[in-house]
Amino acid sequence: MGKLVSIIVSVYNKEPYLKKCIESLINLNIDHSKIEAIFVDDCSTDHSVEIIESYVEKFEFIKIIKLPNNTGSPSEPRNIGMKEASGKYLTLLDADDWLDTEGFPKFINKVNEDDAEFGLGQSYKHTNKNITFHARFTAYKDSSNLKPEEIEKIFRAVGPPGKVFKRSIVEDNQIEFEHMKFGEDKLFFIELISKISNITMSTIPVYHVNRYDENVSLVKETSVLDKAYLNKEITRRICKADIPLPLKKLALSRMVEVDFFRRFLHTKTFLKSDNKQEFYILFNEIEEILKEHGFQTKDFLKNKIFTAMYELYQSENEDEFLKFTHDVVYGNWRFYVQNDAVYKELENNYDIINPIAVDCYPIYEGTQYINGEMYEVIKVLKPEHINITALSLVEINNVLNTQYIDFDYKNDKIYINQKQFDQLEALDVNLCVDHGEMDSTLVYASYPSNNETFKMKRQSFKVEFINRLKENKKNKYFTNISDSLITLKKTKIYKDFEFKEAIMNLEPGSKVVPTEIKYSSNGTPRLVLEDGSIMTANKDFVTHIDEKNHHKYITEVPSEVKVKKTCKLYDSRSFKNEPIKILKIGENIKISNIIYTNNSTPRLVTEDGNYLTANKDFIDITM
Known part of the structure; x- marks a missing residue:
């Protein structure tokens, strides 16, 4: 069978x-x-x-x-x-x-x-x-x-x-x-x-x-330009492919909007490049491929921002094109309300693009007492043609845990009866409004502001409901210690338990070895380190170090290492950004420290403050 x-x-x-x-x-x-x-x-x-x-x-x-x-x-x-x-x-x-x-x-x-x-x-x-x-x-x-x-x-x-x-x-x-x-x-x-x-x-x-x-994959190791050259050939192949025309257009639309705008020209990598001419030449070659097969680039652009970018690109006014691209890439938008809808416009004025209507901008209006019952109320600012389809509670930073709830919608407001919350799981949540066919938006904590003189702080903040039934405060702290820890964010080291006299800052990923737990005058747990200094025991700042795979890594700070297999040098411990240098076999690198990622992977810190792998398959300690 x-x-x-x-x-x-x-x-x-x-x-x-x-x-x-x-x-x-x-x-x-x-x-x-x-x-x-x-x-x-x-x-x-x-x-x-x-x-x-x-x-x-x-x-x-x-x-x-x-x-x-x-x-x-x-x-x-x-x-x-x-x-x-x-x-x-x-x-x-x-x-x-x-x-x-x-x-x-x-x-x-x-x-x-x-x-x-x-x-x-x-x-x-x-x-x-x-x-x-x-x-x-x-x-x-x-x-x-x-x-x-x-x-x-x-x-x-x-x-x-x-x-x-x-x-x-x-x-x-x-x-x-x-x-x-x-x-x-x-x-x-x-x-x-x-x-x-x-x-x-x-x-x-x-x-x-x-x-x-x-988890650094081969795809992450491929540069933006390398990907673009491969995507050019993929575009050529799609144009020649024997597939139904409606599907061919959908595929080419993906290549143009995603691969040659959002991931190529609409990027910080492009804006920071010293060789923008190579980007332009490659994009022009894409246009020629499309034209050879009877297609026009503009026909595949539905995104208003990309359409404006393309028109500026075609105008051959490079300064204006780069200025506009910089503004949209870095999100220099201002928001305002008009006719019960929110619009966004760039801080710099451009004739090439009109203010863009935001599909859905939900704003929390607090708990309201209505007809003898308590309701959470959300004002929804949106164009008339957009429909509200669902409302959910989404665990903060975890969309896997989403709970849909009933609501009433009238006069552009969502009403949630508080009785619904009684049986819900004890989580910290955002409110999320689903709209249209496939879109969703977290509920904002305040209305948009477009003041010419002042910029409203925290305008993009979303509503967060912290559940009262969650574990008490002390569970946020380590109360016993059996092994080493690493810092999750920049953390201060102090002389005293009341945190009045700071000694130094530890960078994220620093290893610390606590010897005991002691408490401040108000009962807050503190970590006592090997040298007698004091730091927080808050689990938001420190976590257990997982050493199960550390046999594969250098974990004691060497003074110098030699490259045994081609690898890369990065400007951050996460290795997320483009590498700043390719290290060749035989190169010697001076090392000042070892730092860890948030999930305990060791990184070597060079004397000039850059980062490289501590994996023994790539690096040897020089004798």
């Missing part, structure tokens, strides 16, 4: 994340006989294979394929996995991500019941700061029998997260991933979706994307 779904996982040096990935499959609330998980290892040099094999021995549905030679991208491992698969449906899982225990089984069963050719489920992005939607605009409702052209933004998210598809579609049309450093997902899913006529969309949580600080 065939499997319901085959889960294809390409693997290359994912040792730190594999256990969580595999455990998510083991814990799926589904009969394991209905699924198979095919891990294809691309010659990993860490312990990835050993980890997978330890599970293969215990679980029949888990399989491993070990490639003889490294292919250099996920493409060939995915192709091999799909060819080995026997499931009615295929889904692709990155080895550093995981599937939702309850949501994925519900989702695949719904897709199967519909006998859909393609399924779009909800995916979530996990960072060190929060959990947000990964691509809500492709899974914004529960619906069956959708056509691809009915989903306006179907090509805005063309990676594996949240997608399942019939294996027969891939086999019958001989669709494969091409070997590319970047962008192979776009070509694969554009070709695949062009063969689809029946889609099931679901809001069920399906897929979880790992974007924690320490």
Whole structure:
């Protein structure tokens, strides 16, 4: 009997994340006989294979394929996995991500019941700061029998997260991933979706994307310009592709608005570049490719800001174009109210663009006593054509925990009876208003201001409800200590327990070794450090250091290291920004300190204050 779904996982040096990935499959609330998980290892040099094999021995549905030679991208491992698969449906899982225990089984069963050719489920992005939607605009409702052209933004998210598809579609049309450093997902899913006529969309949580600080992927290592050159060729391929014209236009719209405006010209990277001419030349080449195939760039621009940018670009007034682009990239907007709607305009005046109406601007108007009962009231400023569809309580920094509640809507105001809150989970929450087909907005704490003389502070603040039933204050502090800690933010060190005399500041990520807990005069816990200095025990400022993988890293400050494998130098410990330098094999680097990311990954701090990996695979301590 065939499997319901085959889960294809390409693997290359994912040792730190594999256990969580595999455990998510083991814990799926589904009969394991209905699924198979095919891990294809691309010659990993860490312990990835050993980890997978330890599970293969215990679980029949888990399989491993070990490639003889490294292919250099996920493409060939995915192709091999799909060819080995026997499931009615295929889904692709990155080895550093995981599937939702309850949501994925519900989702695949719904897709199967519909006998859909393609399924779009909800995916979530996990960072060190929060959990947000990964691509809500492709899974914004529960619906069956959708056509691809009915989903306006179907090509805005063309990676594996949240997608399942019939294996027969891939086999019958001989669709494969091409070997590319970047962008192979776009070509694969554009070709695949062009063969689809029946889609099931679901809001069920399906897929979880790992974007924690320490997880630096090949995509993150690819520069904006490198990506743009690859995207140019992808654009050329789409223009030549034999796919229905409506879908081709949707795909090209994605390339123009997302890849060549939002991620190319509408970026700080472009504005800071000393070689803007290369950006211009490449963008002009994109225009020529579109023209060769009968398309005009302006026809794919629906975003009013991008349309204005393009008109300024075409005017060849570079100074005005760069000034305008700077203002929109850095968000130099002012807001005002007119006819019960909010409009935004740039602080600098431009004839090229009129004030833009904000689709929904909800503002908290407090608790009001109405007809003998208490209501939370929200004023909604919006254009007449925008509909309010739902209201929810969203856990602060965690959209996974969303609770929809009933409300009354009349005279542009939302009324929430406080009785509804009695049975809700004890969480700190934002209020969120859903509007239109797929959009949502958190409720603001104040009305917008557009004063010519004064700028209102904290104008963008959202309403936060802190639950009274949560744990008491002392649970916010460490009250016993058994190991080292790291600072989560800039933290002061003091001489005294009352924090009256500061000694120094510790940078975020600094390791501290407390010896005991003592208390201030009002009973607040304090950490006593090895040298007798005092610091906060508040868990918002310090956290346990996780040393389980530290055998792979340098954890004692060396005076100098030598590069043993090409790596990069960064200006922040998160490694999020573009690297400032490529370090070559054999280079010697002076080291002043070791700092940690918020999830305990060590970084070496150079004498000039920059950061590089402390991973022993890349760095050796010089003798």
